[in-house]
Amino acid sequence: xxxxxxxxxxxxxxxxxxxxxxxxxxxxxxxxxxxxxxxxxxxxxxxxxxxxxxxxxxxxxxxxxxxxxxxxxxxxxxxxxxxxxxxxxxxxxxxxxxxxxxxxxxxxxxxxxxxxxxxxxxxxxxxxxxxxxxxxxxxxxxxxxxxxxxxxxxxxxxxxxxxxxxxxxxxxxxxxxxxxxxxxxxxxxxxxxxxxxxxxxxxxxxxxxxxxxxxxxxxxxxxxxxxxxxxxxxxxxxxxxxxxxxxxxxxxxxxxxxxxxxxxxxxxxxxxxxxxxxxxxxxxxxxxxxxxxxxxxxxxxxxxxxxxxxxxxxxxxxxxxxxxxxxxxxxxxxxxxxxxxxxxxxxxxxxxxxxxxxxxxxxxxxxxxxxxxxxxxxxxxxxxxxxxxxxxxxxxxxxxxxxxxxxxxxxxxxxxxxxxxxxxx
Amino acid sequence: xxxxxxxxxxxxxxxxxxxxxxxxxxxxxxxxxxxxxxxxxxxxxxxxxxxxxxxxxxxxxxxxxxxxxxx
Numbered sequence: 001x002x003x004x005x006x007x008x009x010x011x012x013x014x015x016x017x018x019x020x021x022x023x024x025x026x027x028x029x030x031x032x033x034x035x036x037x038x039x040x041x042x043x044x045x046x047x048x049x050x051x052x053x054x055x056x057x058x059x060x061x062x063x064x065x066x067x068x069x070x071x072x073x074x075x076x077x078x079x080x081x082x083x084x085x086x087x088x089x090x091x092x093x094x095x096x097x098x099x100x101x102x103x104x105x106x107x108x109x110x111x112x113x114x115x116x117x118x119x120x121x122x123x124x125x126x127x128x129x130x131x132x133x134x135x136x137x138x139x140x141x142x143x144x145x146x147x148x149x150x151x152x153x154x155x156x157x158x159x160x161x162x163x164x165x166x167x168x169x170x171x172x173x174x175x176x177x178x179x180x181x182x183x184x185x186x187x188x189x190x191x192x193x194x195x196x197x198x199x200x201x202x203x204x205x206x207x208x209x210x211x212x213x214x215x216x217x218x219x220x221x222x223x224x225x226x227x228x229x230x231x232x233x234x235x236x237x238x239x240x241x242x243x244x245x246x247x248x249x250x251x252x253x254x255x256x257x258x259x260x261x262x263x264x265x266x267x268x269x270x271x272x273x274x275x276x277x278x279x280x281x282x283x284x285x286x287x288x289x290x291x292x293x294x295x296x297x298x299x300x301x302x303x304x305x306x307x308x309x310x311x312x313x314x315x316x317x318x319x320x321x322x323x324x325x326x327x328x329x330x331x332x333x334x335x336x337x338x339x340x341x342x343x344x345x346x347x348x349x350x351x352x353x354x355x356x357x358x359x360x361x362x363x364x365x366x367x368x369x370x371x372x373x374x375x376x377x378x379x380x381x382x383x384x385x386x387x388x389x390x391x392x393x394x395x396x397x398x399x400x401x402x403x404x405x406x407x408x409x410x411x412x413x414x415x416x417x418x419x420x421x422x423x424x425x
Numbered sequence: 426x427x428x429x430x431x432x433x434x435x436x437x438x439x440x441x442x443x444x445x446x447x448x449x450x451x452x453x454x455x456x457x458x459x460x461x462x463x464x465x466x467x468x469x470x471x472x473x474x475x476x477x478x479x480x481x482x483x484x485x486x487x488x489x490x491x492x493x494x495x496x
Binding site for chain 2: 185186339340341342344345375379380381387
């Protein structure tokens, strides 16, 4: 159900003093106050990695990779490291990172400082979209406030990155910070091997770092006091679409998708489906989606994906094919255009979806969609085409009746509704 | 030790030489870009695979001689 952990002070903790009143001061890198600390200074930062591993924190940027393991793989490498906090939030329907950076920047900044100490970093970056000058300015002030208080041994550089969908992918950010274009790179090397300025680089979503700041204060048992043994803690979800109270909510991991919709005030009209995971996620019919626990494993088992906790309530009166066609067009335009199958395949996919949605193309376009999915999937340097493929595949799986109807009878009435799924611009 | 084929999709320009030289394993899609039908290379094809990798004008075809995930 709902959890009030990260967001406990969300109304009133943007400034450093208010923040410390709400959340308490940050303990040293060795762990929460009251725990027996290792006498050896050099062992203390490592302690955070053990605590994060014990807590079972997984990344909150969409991939759900174990955060402790990621930190350990960076820390184990020789030489100095870098830490990058990814607050770019490329998914148009996601708002949680923006909420954290706007209302709780110090939670994220604490997380960066903790992670930098734990892995031995001497460079730290906090990245958000470069077009958001207001946010970047406020983050700059928050960093300056902390510098005046002597809080961050490794200075945190607030950096604006290109506001393109693929630019928030971790190899894109690393390439951009290295002075290159904000486009994904081929691996190896991966950032944790060689990243910013050639250093092993830890890249974490800002929410993941915020959880670290809480775990450092309250311990791993506290973290595991919410959620499930296999998916511990809490997460932020962004709920939008046909719900009464769209917004960002904090839930225990394992809360069902139906409970999430009810937290957001319940359906605003009759629903036919939920789109979970954003445009890198999947459609699920509402009856199938309702009881599914919000965990990576739970969504996977249901044929979906948790992603970065985006839940869009899709009404019965709208057309999922038309909406998917719009999103596919956006994803095609957002291709970095580096890889042939993505550069050529995503527009072809968007064309076929638009044809099926609006032209009543007799059978050709539905077959073409199915043929294109394996041609784009896993054939790019990054996961961008995979997201489009997953979305299209889930459309065919979740809405066979709609697909059939469009094939043989043409566009339904739903295509005339104003667009529902959010896109930039 | 196992050998597998991988394509660097950023370097690849769809020249198609690889599919010419290693048709058992590489096909071209509708846009002329290579699809590796089966990444694992049997020993009998190893020299052909290396020849195909050398022939690629952008060196986008990689013959990787270690087992394990690279993604």
